[in-house]
Amino acid sequence: xxxxxxxxxxxxxxxxxxxxxxxxxxxxxxxxxxxxxxxxxxxxxxxxxxxxxxxxxxxxxxxxxxxxxxxxxxxxxxxxxxxxxxxxxxxxxxxxxxxxxxxxxxxxxxxxxxxxxxxxxxxxxxxxxxxxxxxxxxxxxxxxxxxxxxxxxxxxxxxxxxxxxxxxxxxxxxxxxxxxxxxxxxxxxxxxxxxxxxxxxxxxxxxxxxxxxxxxxxxxxxxxxxxxxxxxxxxxxxxxxxxxxxxxxxxxxxxxxxxxxxxxxxxxxxxxxxxxxxxxxxxxxxxxxxxxxxxxxxxxxxxxxxxxxxxxxxxxxxxxxxxxxxxxxxxxxxxxxxxxxxxxxxxxxxxxxxxxxxxxxxxxxxxxxxxxxxxxxxxxxxxxxxxxxxxxxxxxxxxxxxxxxxxxxxxxxxxxxxxxxxxxxxxxxxxxxxxxxxxxxxxxxxxxxxxx
Amino acid sequence: xxxxxxxxxxxxxxxxxxxxxxxxxxxxxxxxxxxxxxxxxxxxxxxxxxxxxxxxxxxxxxxxxxxxxxxxxxxxxxxxxxxxxxxxxxxxxxxxxxxxxxxxxxxxxxxxxxxxxxxxxxxxxxxxxxxxxxxxxxxxxxxxxxxxxxxxxxxxxxxxxxxxxxxxxxxxxxxxxxxxxxxxxxxxxxxxxxxxxxxxxxxxxxxxxxxxxxxxxxxxxxxxxxxxxxxxxxxxxxxxxxxxxxxxxxxxxxxxxxxxxxxxxxxxxxxxxxxxxxxxxxxxxxxxxxxxxxxxxxxxxxxxxxxxxxxxxxxxxxxxxxxxxxxxxxxxxxxxxxxxxxxxxxxxxxxxxxxxxxxxxxxxxxxxxxxxxxxxxxxxxxxxxxxxxxxxxxxxxxxxxxxxxxxxxxxxxxxxxxxxxxxxxxxxxxxxxxxxxxxxxxxxxxxxxxxx
Numbered sequence: 094x095x096x097x098x099x100x101x102x103x104x105x106x107x108x109x110x111x112x113x114x115x116x117x118x119x120x121x122x123x124x125x126x127x128x129x130x131x132x133x134x135x136x137x138x139x140x141x142x143x144x145x146x147x148x149x150x151x152x153x154x155x156x157x158x159x160x161x162x163x164x165x166x167x168x169x170x171x172x173x174x175x176x177x178x179x180x181x182x183x184x185x186x187x188x189x190x191x192x193x194x195x196x197x198x199x200x201x202x203x204x205x206x207x208x209x210x211x212x213x214x215x216x217x218x219x220x221x222x223x224x225x226x227x228x229x230x231x232x233x234x235x236x237x238x239x240x241x242x243x244x245x246x247x248x249x250x251x252x253x254x255x256x257x258x259x260x261x262x263x264x265x266x267x268x269x270x271x272x273x274x275x276x277x278x279x280x281x282x283x284x285x286x287x288x289x290x291x292x293x294x295x296x297x298x299x300x301x302x303x304x305x306x307x308x309x310x311x312x313x314x315x316x317x318x319x320x321x322x323x324x325x326x327x328x329x330x331x332x333x334x335x336x337x338x339x340x341x342x343x344x345x346x347x348x349x350x351x352x353x354x355x356x357x358x359x360x361x362x363x364x365x366x367x368x369x370x371x372x373x374x375x376x377x378x379x380x381x382x383x384x385x386x387x388x389x390x391x392x393x394x395x396x397x398x399x400x401x402x403x404x405x406x407x408x409x410x411x412x413x414x415x416x417x418x419x420x421x422x423x424x425x426x427x428x429x430x431x432x433x434x435x436x437x438x439x440x441x442x443x444x445x446x447x448x449x450x451x452x453x454x455x456x457x458x459x460x461x462x463x464x465x466x467x468x469x470x471x472x473x474x475x476x477x478x479x480x481x482x483x484x485x486x487x488x489x490x491x492x493x494x495x496x497x498x499x500x501x502x503x504x505x506x507x508x509x510x511x512x513x514x515x516x517x518x519x520x521x522x523x524x525x526x527x528x529x530x531x532x533x534x535x536x537x538x539x540x541x542x543x544x545x
Numbered sequence: 546x547x548x549x550x551x552x553x554x555x556x557x558x559x560x561x562x563x564x565x566x567x568x569x570x571x572x573x574x575x576x577x578x579x580x581x582x583x584x585x586x587x588x589x590x591x592x593x594x595x596x597x598x599x600x601x602x603x604x605x606x607x608x609x610x611x612x613x614x615x616x617x618x619x620x621x622x623x624x625x626x627x628x629x630x631x632x633x634x635x636x637x638x639x640x641x642x643x644x645x646x647x648x649x650x651x652x653x654x655x656x657x658x659x660x661x662x663x664x665x666x667x668x669x670x671x672x673x674x675x676x677x678x679x680x681x682x683x684x685x686x687x688x689x690x691x692x693x694x695x696x697x698x699x700x701x702x703x704x705x706x707x708x709x710x711x712x713x714x715x716x717x718x719x720x721x722x723x724x725x726x727x728x729x730x731x732x733x734x735x736x737x738x739x740x741x742x743x744x745x746x747x748x749x750x751x752x753x754x755x756x757x758x759x760x761x762x763x764x765x766x767x768x769x770x771x772x773x774x775x776x777x778x779x780x781x782x783x784x785x786x787x788x789x790x791x792x793x794x795x796x797x798x799x800x801x802x803x804x805x806x807x808x809x810x811x812x813x814x815x816x817x818x819x820x821x822x823x824x825x826x827x828x829x830x831x832x833x834x835x836x837x838x839x840x841x842x843x844x845x846x847x848x849x850x851x852x853x854x855x856x857x858x859x860x861x862x863x864x865x866x867x868x869x870x871x872x873x874x875x876x877x878x879x880x881x882x883x884x885x886x887x888x889x890x891x892x893x894x895x896x897x898x899x900x901x902x903x904x905x906x907x908x909x910x911x912x913x914x915x916x917x918x919x920x921x922x923x924x925x926x927x928x929x930x931x932x933x934x935x936x937x938x939x940x941x942x943x944x945x946x947x948x949x950x951x952x953x954x955x956x957x958x959x960x961x962x963x964x965x966x967x968x969x970x971x972x973x974x975x976x977x978x979x980x981x982x983x984x985x986x987x988x989x990x991x992x993x994x995x996x997x
Contacts, residue, residue, distance in 0.1 A: 096618040099556065166548040170629075170924055177622075181696075199651065201924045203963065243921045244633075263966030269973050270917055270926050465722055469695045472622055472653045474722050511655065511963040514715030521721050 095181045100342040102173035107165050112333040114368045114440060115326065116156035117375040122443045123414035126401065131545055134411050141312040142319045146216035150327040156372075158330065160212075161219075167211040167244055171200045172334065176342035182470040183490070190493035191348060192486060194506040195339045195366055196473070202267075204476065204508030205362045206237035206322055209331035213320045214241035223316040224248040228278065228303030230257055231430025232264030233476075233508065234322030239273035249273035252280065252306045255298035257430060263512065278303040285309050285407040299423045300434055305407030323359025324404065324415075324438045332365025335505065340369055343503065350381055352489055354504035356481035357385040357394060357452070358431045360438030362507035368440075371449065384489075385441065385452045386481040388460075390528040391424040393417065393437045394445055394452035396535070401545040402436060412543060415442040419538020425528040427457045428516040429477040435538070453485060456527040460484045461520040464510070476508035477516050547633045552794040554625035559617050564785040566820045566892060567778065568608035569827040574895045575866035578853065583997055586863050593764040594771045598668035602779040608824075610782065612664075613671075619663040619696055623652045624786065628794035634922040635942070642945035643800060644938060646958040647791045647818055648925070654719075656928065656960030657814045658689035658774055661783035665772045666693035675768040676700040680730065680755030682709055683882025684716030685928075685960065686774030691725035701725035704732065704758045707750035709882060715964065730755040737761050737859040751875045752886055753858030760861045775811025776856065776867075776890045784817025787957065792821050795955065802833055804941055806956035808933035809837040809846060809904070810883045812890030814959035820892075823901065836941075837893065837904045838933040840912075842980040843876040845869065845889045846897055846904035848987070853997040854888060864995060867894040871990020877980040879909045880968040881929040887990070905937060908979040912936045913972040916962070928960035929968050 115122070124133040139148045150158060160168075179192040197205035217225055225247055229235030235251035242249035251268055258265060258277040265275045278298045279286040285305035289296050296302070304321075311319035321328060343349060353370050355363030367383050374380055387394055397416040404410035406420055416437040418424075424433050437445075444450045457477070464480035466487065467473070475483055486504040493500050510517060519525050567574070576585040591600045602610060612620075631644040649657035669677055677699055681687030687703035694701035703720055710717060710729040717727045730750045731738040737757035741748050748754070756773075763771035773780060795801060805822050807815030819835050826832055839846055845868045854869040856862035868889040870876075876885045889897075896902045909929070916932035918939065919925070927935055938956040945952050962969060971977050 097621040099621055101553075101555065103553065103555070104551065169549040169551055201926075240924055244924060262970050266966045266970040266973055267926065270920050270969055271924075272921055468722050469724055472692055472696060474653075474719065512966075514718045514964075517722055518714050518718040521718055 095184050098178040098180055100176040100345045102338060102341060104169055106338070106341060107168050107172050108160060108334045108337040110157035110159055111330045112337060112369045112372055113153055113156055113158055113330055114372050115154045117372045118443070119375065119447060122439060126412040126545060128403065128408060128410065128412055142308065144216045144220040144222060144318055146219065147213060147327050150330055151325060161215055164212050164215050168334065173338045174199050174335070176339055178346060179471055182467060185470045186487070186490050186494065188490040188494045189497060189499040190490040191499065191501045192490055193343065193346070193350070193501065193503045195335055195503070196506045197335060197362065198473065198506065198509035202233065202236040202240055203511055204233045204237070205332060205335060205365060206234050207240060208334055208365065209322065209328045209361065210237040210241035211244060212331045214245040214247055217318055218245040218247055222247065222318045224250065224314070225318055225320050226250045226252070226307040226310040227320045227322065228252045228300060228307045230254050230300045230433055232257060232261055232267070233431055235275065236264060236267045238320055239268040239271040242273055243271040250310065251275045252278040252303040254278055254300060254303050255296065278306050280306060282306070283309045299406060301406030301420055304405035305409055308405065308409045323361040324436065326440060328361050329364035329368065329438055329440055332361045333368050335365035336367060336369035339366060339503065348501050349379055350503040351500040352382045352384060352502045354384045354386060354482050354485045354502065356432060356478050356507065357387050357437065357441065358478065359434050360441040362505050364438060364441060366505040383450045384485050385445065385450050386485045387452060387454050388427055388429055388432050388481065389454040389456045390427045390530050391418070391433055392454045392530055393435065395454045396530065397437070398539055399442055399446050400542055402542055404436060412545060413439045415439045416445065418535040419541060421541055422535050422538035425531060427528040428525065429457065429481065431478040432481065455481055455484050458525060458527050461525065463487050473506065474510040474517070475506055476510045477513050479507050482506070547636050550630040550632055552628040552797045554790060554793060556621055558790070558793060559620050559624050560612060560786045560789040562609035562611055563782045564789060564821045564824055565605055565608055565610055565782055566824050567606045569824045570895070571827065571899060574891060578864040578997060580855065580860060580862065580864055594760065596668045596672040596674060596770055598671065599665060599779050602782055603777060613667055616664050616667050620786065625790045626651050626787070628791055629923070630798060631923055634919060637922045638939070638942050638946065640942040640946045641949060641951040642942040643951065643953045644942055645795065645798070645953065645955045647787055647955070648958045649787060649814065650925065650958060650961035654685065654688040654692055655963055656685045656689070657784060657787060657817060658686050659692060660786055660817065661774065661780045661813065662689040662693035663696060664783045666697040666699055669770055670697040670699055674699065674770045676702065676766070677770055677772050678702045678704070678759040678762040679772045679774065680704045680752060680759045682706050682752045682885055684709060684713050684719070685883055687727065688716060688719045690772055691720040691723040694725055695723040702762065703727045704730040704755040706730055706752060706755050707748065730758050732758060734758070735761045751858060753872055756857035757859030757861055760857065775813040776888065778892060780813050781816035781820065781890055781892055784813045785820050787817035788819060788821030791818060791955065800953050801831055802955040803952040804834045804836060804954045806836045806838060806934050806937045806954065808884060808930050808959065809839050809889065809893065810930065811886050812893040814957050816890060816893060818957040823896070835902045836937050837897065837902050838937045839904060839906050840879055840881055840884045840933065841906040841908045842879045842982050843870070843885055844906045844982055845887065847906045848982065849889070850991055851894055851898050852994055854994055856888060864997060865891045867891045868897065870987040871993060873993055874987050874990035877983055879980040880977065881909065881933065883930040884933065907933055907936050910977060910979050913977065915939050925958065926962040926969070927958055928962045929965050931959050934958070
């Protein structure tokens, strides 16, 4: 058997700073606008939603931002995360490429999400917040915030998209095991939810609706704030521990990536791995290829418009310039629940617009096939979201076999598939199909973009 | 927030030898007997079942047995496993006790089972075996052997107890994801299965029946052998990497355990953590308390008889002297599927008979409650099996609060509960009940013990 090669840092190497790519952007980003006035938002505008520590990070252009010691202490439960050289996979593929993957599935919830959940819980706790509301689709983010709430003694209320709430009772049990409250959305606990239910009593919900409910709940109470698991600058910032560790681990392997790959839903796991490397490039370092992989049925970066849009359905959030399929767009029911968002992180959208990130879309069946190929070689079953990154890495490695090039390919294995075995069960039984991109629905959703 | 304290060894500290407690037993064990002749079995008797490398280990009394390099290379994917000081739990309990747990949930299948699966796959592969058959109850062992088969290029056929096969489709998908075949037992692929189905067409199966089927399948083909996931000496031997690492990690913490705890089904995770410490004690080291925790509904050690019995229902296996509830005993349907075996590892039975191990039984509801208490403090949801060890550790720690003693309590958190969220869902919904120990059924099963 080919040897497992793992690069593991000791705890002293948990990063002491997050990396903020805003410091190195070749062109500044478009400002975030107030939904009412269409003027750039101020920190004060955001205070009903977020604690000040988080707002400062959202707006910061400091390159390095200190990670508070209690957050590093929480990270210590699972970080530093291992980086693997996928030697058995390389052998199975017969490729001269060197394939590396950073494995974030070692966290207690099985994905990268706790990297930001514990940070956001810390800042809320520090500023006296008692309760955080949020939304969750597939359940990864809600589970991670539930965990962070248990760690920092905060109440957590999670609005879970109703179709997932019904299909994934285990995710609800997971959140409740950590003491969080989990509410099916749309619900009758909010105006936004009641309005939807009045028109569509059978609504199965969407991420946009759940965000509206969570935001409405947060702004109503003084002791309550809101948390988002992706998209925003501060979330992407918190995820950079992944790339900072990976950079050091690549040096341990005496190697440097030529290609860096991540899947993109809201963009946070991609940014977490990519931004530290991309920042090096922007400051004059080695030129690399950065590939953002999205599902063909929700092709935000490859087919969306780069425009100002709302983050939610009820239009309560600020306006950000991003790649979007329209805030009313509801993608078809494919199995990578974490990649079903209508928008994309503004930072990733901006960098894609500048040509620094190359987006790519895949169908779901080819992603599951790639995931199984990976699992049989490397021993880990990836989350369906992560399969998109796996598929791109396999394609790059196979291309190296054709050309004879020996590229170093690094990808983010952002979570394991332990909670997604229903999808694998269906795939193995031949019950899954590729899902169409609902182009006309996107066109309709895009026609409703705010005029800014 | 109280700090997470994790003791992590680097890869060079993956043990180079397994520890064999047979070298240090104060009295020798009763011999294993041939089921036909009732004479002690020879290595040749076992050759249809196991590869020679495994049989030598089963019968060895060497204290240290070298771990082959390819097995250490496979271990490297997840080992050394972390040892945690449960400071947040200690704080929540207000106990002066120092609580440590060894966490085996970091393996790709989420439990300790791969420690022996990769070793058994290696020896089979080395001796030219092409195919391994086995049984699985809850699915942890079958998943782990499926993983090991993928690593060493072996075909794996898993007979899965029918009730679990139906209730846990995700486990089947997990095994199939690694390329293994998964067959509901009783099946019509074996004589043993057909005999059961003829009498009981609706049989939901048992571990004893599934073992009979797997053994029958193995002895029929020259290129096929059988593997067992617990009970036997060589399986317990392979698990000692857990305790050997934990001993070094306790030294890093500048501490020594006073109490060492594990849950017991067949006994392998318990032995894995306990035997290296117990061996030290037997050779004149510190005296510790060793607590084996079992479910009250399958109380093998606390209520079973210490006698010769078969390992399976069809009486194909050798006879071993062990604590048993009778090979025909089928426990009621509690949720710790890994603890439902009628027998107990002969080594653990022997050491319990000698008074060196203290058995204890708990009901399932109190174990789930303990598991949630642990999860909210430490951030990891334990497997229902592991909850038994958690419950005992909590009880010991609470007793320290009463007495003011500051004991060092070490337990094996042998797996996470990611695949057991149905049980937690039912527990949180108030749908779980304690299960009675079917005493009259055990009496009937025990009346059928072989006369040796």
